[in-house]
Amino acid sequence: MSDITKSELDRRSLLRRAAAVGLAATPAVGMLSACVGGGSEEKNDQATGTKSADNPLGIDTKAPVEIVIFDGGLGTKYATDVDTPMYKKKWPESEVKYSATEQIATTIKPRLNSGTAPDMINNSGADMMDFGAIVKAGQAADLTDLFAAPSFDVAGKTVAETLVPGAIEQGTYDVEGGRKPFAVNYSFTVFGMYYNKKLFDKNGWTVPTTWADFTALCDKIKAAGITPFAYAGANASYYMVRAIMTSAAKIGTEQVLKDLDNLKPGAWTAPAIKQAAEAWGQIGVKYMNKSFLGLRHTEVQLQQNQDKVAFYPCGSWLENEQAASITPNFEYAVAPYPSVTTSDQLPATAINAAAGEIYFASTKGSNVQGGKEYLRVMLSKAAALEFTKLTKSLTVVAGAADGQTISPGLTSGNDMLTKAGKDIFMGYLWDTWYKKMNDASLEAVNALMFNGGDAQKFCDTMEKVAQDVAKDSSISKNTRA
């Protein structure tokens, strides 16, 4: 062994190698997009056809369309087995070029920058691209004509009219020339506290609606040797941020969250935010131990499936995500976050439900209208229902899955939506608009929940971050009405 190493590792070559490693260790950002700053020119070889009642987006019926789907929690079956066949049935001469990837930014970003992008892209997953930056760079197509077009299968309605409230706003950005929609946020997520209905029924525990009931129940659960409430601090603190945001909105209406989105001075120190942070901070102090700070979402979710954790703040994708870990003794159900004060402006049934999962047509594709047409197919009632069946996730197409029994968690989420009635709010957008603020909130919420529940510190920290973002001219800003 020493002979080999001796000949190979003389000092000089090692030094050279050390230097090479040093170079490689300094991530060369420039290298990561093959064509820096390219593709700024408008593409003018777009395939287009004539608009008609049957072809409202004016696609070239013979031109191929290229789509890229994120291969993640939702799978890809809804695209390959539902959307593409539906599209092909309508436009038999237009070929659909399909691919799926887990690495959206890695595969798509260079293509966007070099002006040879796919026509429709599903921007999602851990490697998703910053959509605000894409809009700002002019790489996403204006979807105004898509939403104004007639629905694919609901007669007499435009696409926009078939969607749940807030669905379009979620993908709307401020650009030169006003506020325009650039993304279809396709899946519709209901947020709340998830629990095991069977465990609760067995112990005679009922879902709390007031904070006093909530803490009283937590005491009982704790006495039973179960962690009453927990989230994963290592990589899923944003579930906790959402819980606090939801409580704040229930205390002081959604306006509280809009002020945060608009970076209004003093928005983070508003009484509603502070009250919500205070209440949740105490839950952290009393009911959660510090080990959850170091755990990951998979670990905490598994603990819940094993009845070691009672309440878990999450969204409606949870049931599908945990499908493999659910035992016959486990049945997901979801409850709204309880009212923090007795003078909350929204009722206890009020919930946060929002559209998510971005699909967009790219201006850098060669058949943008075709990409939009594919989106119009996805937004049909028939495609939406199949999507829900396949993924156990609702879509933004209103009422597409009504009357269907698909899974207990989904049914529970649907009930919660019905009970909330008009008190459903979209929530907040600062976490996607301002990534830096998002990351700061993850740290701040961990400090709040695991380091003594100092609500004032939470508010002050976030206020400072928000004002720093507001002052930073390199970050493009959005507003919300």
Place this chain on the structure above:
Amino acid sequence: MRHGKYPFIIGFLAVPVALYAIFVVGAYLQMFQLSLTDWSGYGTFKNVGFDNFVKLWNDEVVWTALRHNGYLLLLLPIVTIVIALVFAFLLNVGGGSKGGMTQGVWGSKVYRVVFFFPQLLALALVAVIFQRVYGPDKSGMINGLLPDSWEPWLFLADENWALTCILIVLIWQAVGFYVVLFSAGMGSIGQEIYEAAALDGATRITLFFKITMPLLWGNIQVAWIYLGIAAFDAFALVNIMTVNQGGPNNSTQVLSMQIYLNAFKYSQAGYASAIGVVLFFLALSFAWLTLRVTRRDNVQA
């Protein structure tokens, strides 16, 4: 023969040089250029002069990250080298002399292979394994070994210890390679030197400090630079293992993580390039300084 030399050399060098020029030098030049722009990572950009560097100077998180890199730089090379030297000495010379040949401690052939194992694992794999080793509740490997009555140690969830946990993994992973490197070095030290020293009645400790160390100095110097550069990196472990990628409360934040976050999460590729430029010069000056400070006259055997 002689007239065929240049085409031969050029033929061999052309491809590697071209690859190096495009993928290393080219990328570097582009990074330098980008560091002076406001590029988001998408679309076009404009030049902003040294704005990114001014911003960097005032960025508290970057300073925190720099301090953490400094901590790693201080401890990673020295601890790794000391451990590796001791092991290598034990493997090669520690067993004393037998039949005129110095040899390692009993079973050193096995240890030699075992020590090298961590080097064979991909860093990402090491990170995932140690995530479980450091598990903050009873399911964690270390916590599982502790008595039941003890409160679980938090490891990566503890602000004060998280960075040290990362350091330990870095050391664990690196030691094997340097044991091999130093072993090779020790193998090249002539037997007669040890023999002569042994005849003079030198103990193992004297042998180590008076013979092995000075004759290995070149290797140690190289190891120091190599480990120092590793301390400037640490990206993979921080990215995979830590709470919120650099937390809790930025306690494991390092410069490479900041580059990654700014380039790919915050859409500030220009700013990220500026941090990259700083890191480049830091690593370079470190290597240069180390070579200057540790220069010694070569001991001729």
